[in-house]
Amino acid sequence: MSTFIYMVRHGESPKEGNERTRGLTKKGQTHAKQVAEILKAEEIDVVISSPYLRSVLTVEKLAHQIGKEVLVFEDLKERKFSSEANRVSNKELLPLLERSFLEPNYALGGGESNVDCQKRAVKVLKELLTTYEEKKVVIGTHGAVMTLMMGFYDEKYDLNFLSNTSKPDIYKMEFSGHELVDVQRLWSESMGTDH
Numbered sequence: 001m002s003t004f005i006y007m008v009r010h011g012e013s014p015k016e017g018n019e020r021t022r023g024l025t026k027k028g029q030t031h032a033k034q035v036a037e038i039l040k041a042e043e044i045d046v047v048i049s050s051p052y053l054r055s056v057l058t059v060e061k062l063a064h065q066i067g068k069e070v071l072v073f074e075d076l077k078e079r080k081f082s083s084e085a086n087r088v089s090n091k092e093l094l095p096l097l098e099r100s101f102l103e104p105n106y107a108l109g110g111g112e113s114n115v116d117c118q119k120r121a122v123k124v125l126k127e128l129l130t131t132y133e134e135k136k137v138v139i140g141t142h143g144a145v146m147t148l149m150m151g152f153y154d155e156k157y158d159l160n161f162l163s164n165t166s167k168p169d170i171y172k173m174e175f176s177g178h179e180l181v182d183v184q185r186l187w188s189e190s191m192g193t194d195h
């Protein structure tokens, strides 16, 4: 029997504000409903999330649908890009990501590198694969940390992959033990997304 990890990148969130506490826009709230609807048939066992509100809110509806609460893991938070508590603008983020995927140890002062972020998030993911062996586990997540977790198992999940993901997005990863055997995208862009 396989273990399934569903990476659910959060829905649309306001483009400004505190990284930890900004929630979902109206459209993002619709995204959360769509996520719950898509995953209804999957018979999910457990719903886990990054501590950031936009991520929790994207998977909360789904958790309640199966009679559970969202379990939050601090080390599943988005890569910390800088020392700022507020969102880094897209204009600053793109060159930072480009450099980070070429130089995985690169970080701004007060921020994390890709290597640091991948290390702490994959540690959690490995623990989850052991704790929830043969179960179906949803993880509410973010673009960079999700790509780094997926990239640990297959290097094709790189900056190009990240650039082609949407908000929200859903990837169903199938594991045999700790080995990744298959990935399917469950979100369809035709459902309306944010980039």
Ligand SMILES: O=C(O)[C@H](O)COP(=O)(O)O
Pocket: 009, 010, 012, 013, 014, 015, 078, 087, 141, 142, 143, 144, 167
């Ligand atoms: O998923 C992500 O890329 C991060 O959480 C950033 O999302 P944002 O575009 O809402 O800032």
